[in-house]
Amino acid sequence: MFNGLKKLFRNESGPPDAVQATSTTPEVVTTNLFLRRDAVFDHNNRLSGHLFTLQDSSTLADAEIAQQRQLDQTLLETLTTSRDAWNTSLAFIPLSSESLELPAIDRLKPTNIVLLIQLAADAEADIVCERIDQLHARGIQTGVFRQPKNPAFARVIQLVDYAAIDIGANEADTARDFSAAVRATATERPVRLFACNVETTDDLRFCRQWHYSNFHGKFASKASGTRSESGGDPHKSLLLNILRLVQGEAETAEIAAAMKQDPLLSFRILRYLNSPALGLSHRIDSLAQALVILGRQRLTRWLSVLLFSVREPQLGDWLLVENALTRGRLMEVLGEELMPGVAHDPLFLTGIFSCLGNLLHRPLAETLDDMLLADDIKNALLERSGPYAPLLAVAEACEDFDLARMKNTALAAGLAPNTVNRALLSATAWASEVTEYWE
Numbered sequence: 001m002f003n004g005l006k007k008l009f010r011n012e013s014g015p016p017d018a019v020q021a022t023s024t025t026p027e028v029v030t031t032n033l034f035l036r037r038d039a040v041f042d043h044n045n046r047l048s049g050h051l052f053t054l055q056d057s058s059t060l061a062d063a064e065i066a067q068q069r070q071l072d073q074t075l076l077e078t079l080t081t082s083r084d085a086w087n088t089s090l091a092f093i094p095l096s097s098e099s100l101e102l103p104a105i106d107r108l109k110p111t112n113i114v115l116l117i118q119l120a121a122d123a124e125a126d127i128v129c130e131r132i133d134q135l136h137a138r139g140i141q142t143g144v145f146r147q148p149k150n151p152a153f154a155r156v157i158q159l160v161d162y163a164a165i166d167i168g169a170n171e172a173d174t175a176r177d178f179s180a181a182v183r184a185t186a187t188e189r190p191v192r193l194f195a196c197n198v199e200t201t202d203d204l205r206f207c208r209q210w211h212y213s214n215f216h217g218k219f220a221s222k223a224s225g226t227r228s229e230s231g232g233d234p235h236k237s238l239l240l241n242i243l244r245l246v247q248g249e250a251e252t253a254e255i256a257a258a259m260k261q262d263p264l265l266s267f268r269i270l271r272y273l274n275s276p277a278l279g280l281s282h283r284i285d286s287l288a289q290a291l292v293i294l295g296r297q298r299l300t301r302w303l304s305v306l307l308f309s310v311r312e313p314q315l316g317d318w319l320l321v322e323n324a325l326t327r328g329r330l331m332e333v334l335g336e337e338l339m340p341g342v343a344h345d346p347l348f349l350t351g352i353f354s355c356l357g358n359l360l361h362r363p364l365a366e367t368l369d370d371m372l373l374a375d376d377i378k379n380a381l382l383e384r385s386g387p388y389a390p391l392l393a394v395a396e397a398c399e400d401f402d403l404a405r406m407k408n409t410a411l412a413a414g415l416a417p418n419t420v421n422r423a424l425l426s427a428t429a430w431a432s433e434v435t436e437y438w439e
Helices: 003-009 068-080 103-107 125-138 172-185 201-209 235-247 252-259 263-273 287-306 315-338 345-353 356-360 364-369 375-383 389-400 403-413 417-436
Strands: 033-042 047-056 090-096 113-118 141-145 162-166 192-196 214-216
Touching: 033 068, 033 315, 033 403, 033 417, 047 068, 047 214, 047 315, 047 417, 068 090, 068 103, 068 417, 113 162, 125 141, 162 172, 172 192, 172 201, 192 201, 235 252, 235 287, 252 263, 252 287, 263 287, 287 315, 287 345, 315 345, 315 356, 315 389, 315 417, 345 375, 345 389, 356 364, 364 375, 375 389, 389 403, 389 417, 403 417
Parallel strands: 047 090, 090 113, 113 141, 141 162, 162 192, 192 214
Antiparallel strands: 033 047, 033 214
């Protein structure tokens, strides 16, 4: 399933079978390269970061297009072009040890970066360890994939911040023994255990039992939609009612009174509106003031965001929240590229409302009947037609990481893969910052 990662994990002693990059090796063709970002969760079921890989949407295998080192170079260059610093969310980047000397690594923003190293068969421990020390001095964290047969592994594991293992490709006893060995031998610095390709919630429970701290895989998507109660969070009905008032002809006092019905909701709204994520120049101290300063259009946007805040969230809730916020922001950023000078709030609302059916456990059409939305938004959501539909298709393809769909929808929307990749990075960083202020 995770083809790029499986190529990295396939060999215990070295990277995938491929000719080492030389001066005669052809350069990577980046036309069809798309960024993939997979959610990474922590021990408390909280979304703690993303694992980034770069994969090709052509029909040829990655190894036939370019060497791993060159793909690493392109991935790093893609990450360094992001205008957004890694804020509250970790960025896990799998790389071959042969790529540690790439100049692009020195251009990475050090905040919350974790380079996950796959040791090459001929990796020299002295060279790799010296480079890890240099990265640590810059504030970049490192990790290493489980490769006990590699001669450099025993020394490298003593220096890194993370020890990673592919759970799906190993027996339970191997994952257990790896945990015990790492905790027993990593004496110089604490090493966090990273479980990749965790398929099921049973696998997740096993990994937690054996002290793994970060988890990546399909388990989270399988946990989505497990809440049995209609609507989930009891604040949703109140928020939807306030949205109807804001979008309608209700007076400011009536809207403020509706907000005050729930003190926790009022606190959440004011806390969020005053957060750095919104970037207002003046502090907002009352709900009535929020209405006056923001205006109804902008308040509609942030009430829509708050719809996806969840008290005591489960794994599936966090994934739904992240998907909704990323969809909305991704469509908005791409809209700025394609439609300069046009208001982009409708694009944001299209992306975020496309997840409302899953959030409220109701058919989307039924939910939208209760809301005063522009026809272009409804047409995109219900009929996949109109000016916003192409960007919604791109956002959904990025979320599913369907390479063929990503290529086709980007082409249909008139977007280059590099443009989509940069927008996805920006949207991911924004969604991480937004959710920081909900707790």
